[in-house]
Amino acid sequence: MNLENVLEFTSFDYWFNWRVLLCAIWVIVPMIVSLLVLWKYEDSSVQTQPSLNGNDVLCIDDVWRPCFERIHPGWLLGFRVLGFCFLLANNIARFANRGWRIYYYYTQWTFTLIAIYFGMGSLLSIYGCLQYKKQGNTGLIADQVGIDAENGFRSPLIDGDNMVSFEKRKTSGSEALKSYVHLFQIIYQMGAGAAVLTDSIYWTVIFPFLSLQDYEMSFMTVNLHTSNLVLLLIDTFLNRLKFPLFRFSYFILWTGCFVLFQWILHMFISVGWPYPFLNLSLDMAPVWYLLVALLHLPSYGLFALIVKIKYKLIS
Numbered sequence: 495m496n497l498e499n500v501l502e503f504t505s506f507d508y509w510f511n512w513r514v515l516l517c518a519i520w521v522i523v524p525m526i527v528s529l530l531v532l533w534k535y536e537d538s539s540v541q542t543q544p545s546l547n548g549n550d551v552l553c554i555d556d557v558w559r560p561c562f563e564r565i566h567p568g569w570l571l572g573f574r575v576l577g578f579c580f581l582l583a584n585n586i587a588r589f590a591n592r593g594w595r596i597y598y599y600y601t602q603w604t605f606t607l608i609a610i611y612f613g614m615g616s617l618l619s620i621y622g623c624l625q626y627k628k629q630g631n632t633g634l635i636a637d638q639v640g641i642d643a644e645n646g647f648r649s650p651l652i653d654g655d656n657m658v659s660f661e662k663r664k665t666s667g668s669e670a671l672k673s674y675v676h677l678f679q680i681i682y683q684m685g686a687g688a689a690v691l692t693d694s695i696y697w698t699v700i701f702p703f704l705s706l707q708d709y710e711m712s713f714m715t716v717n718l719h720t721s722n723l724v725l726l727l728i729d730t731f732l733n734r735l736k737f738p739l740f741r742f743s744y745f746i747l748w749t750g751c752f753v754l755f756q757w758i759l760h761m762f763i764s765v766g767w768p769y770p771f772l773n774l775s776l777d778m779a780p781v782w783y784l785l786v787a788l789l790h791l792p793s794y795g796l797f798a799l800i801v802k803i804k805y806k807l808i809s
Contacts, residue, residue, distance in 0.1 A: 508775065509761065516780035520787050525750040528743035535740040540672035556734040557615070557675050558622025561808055567626050570732050571619035577725045578616050581609035584717060599768045600752050601696070601718055604688040607748075608722040611681045615729070618678060621671075680744055682735055687745035687794035689723040694793065695786070700769070730801060737801040742794045749790065 508514075541553045560570050585606060588596045596602045696719045756772060759765070767773045771782035 513777070513779045514774050517774060517783040520780065520783045521750055521753050524746050524787060528746040528750075531740055531743045535738075538673070538676050540675050552675060552679050552736065554671065554675055555622070556736065557618045557678055558625075559734050560732050561734045561804070562732075565732070567619060567622050570729075571616065571623055573729065573732065574612050574615040574619050577729065578609065578612035581605065581612055581722065581725070584714070584721070585609055588714065588718075600688075600749070601692045603748075603752055604685065604692050605718055605722050607681060607685045608689060608726055611678070611685050612725070612729070614674070614678045614681065618675070679735060680741065683737060683741040684744040684748050685722075686726060686730070686737075686797040687742065687790065688748055689726055690793040690797055691749070691789060693719050693723045695789065699771075727800070730797075731804060735801075737798050739798060742790075745790060745794055 537551070539551070541551055558567055558570065560567060588602070597606075753772070756768070760767070771779075771786065773779060776782070
């Protein structure tokens with residue numbers, strides 16, 4: 495699609511008026527509130543064992559174990575690898591065709607975020623499959639230790655210095671893994687809301703009602719506004735990740751950063767807006783900004799509801 499041509503984006507009058515003030519309130523105030531919510535509720539701790547009281551504390555096993563006990567973690571690994579390869583190939587194809595201009599759009603930001611999620615998930619699933627294999631061999635090792643003890647064999651002990659060095663490496667690796675798992679959970683919830691928002695706005699607002707010049711319904715366009723959400727939903731049906739509502743704040747910050755990026759860009763470069771409803775020169779701009787801001791609630795809420803229904807069904 496061609497970007498609309500609007501002149502004088504960099505002029506003083508364009509930015510200092512009541513419309514921009516209201517739009518700034520709709521964008522900046524929710525971002526500030528989101529930061530306060532995260533400061534109060536976000537907990538970066540990650541458990542190594544599942545919680546028994548059913549809370550939303552993140553567990554390392556949750557990122558690689560399927561929600562159904564009978565499904566081998568390898569199936570989730572295979573799906574994530576295929577999903578990552580598909581999304582990465584699409585990103586590479588679009589970048590080769592249009593260059594950095596693809597990141598002018600919120601949809602491409604979200605598409606890339608989902609690709610990162612599947613890439614990180616693939617690595618975590620590989621780790622999980624290795625852990626799953628080790629757990630399967632635990633019984634065999636325990637039996638062997640018992641046999642050795644009966645026969646009078648002893649395993650060599652680790653001396654003090656080597657033990658301290660071993661524990662330090664183990665602790666360092668464990669903390670890095672927990673940070674990685676925590677980031678993975680954040681990207682999952684942030685990308686879920688963004689994928690619902692982008693695909694719903696495109697198919698219900700942009701595609702049917704806005705007449706865009708030189709618009710072409712290509713496979714790449716349909717794929718860009720469909721596949722990311724479909725893949726994420728399938729992964730959601732398979733995984734064991736929680737979906738605490740307070741991380742809705744990350745979704746708000748994600749969209750807010752995109753809008754601020756667009757504003758800063760238009761202050762210095764006279765280019766068209768990627769989406770017509772972002773145009774601050776329109777008298778209805780504050781209404782459009784408020785409507786899009788309010789759409790974040792059903793977008794995130796719908797995905798949270800899907801996760802809740804899934805756990806109700808499997809319980």
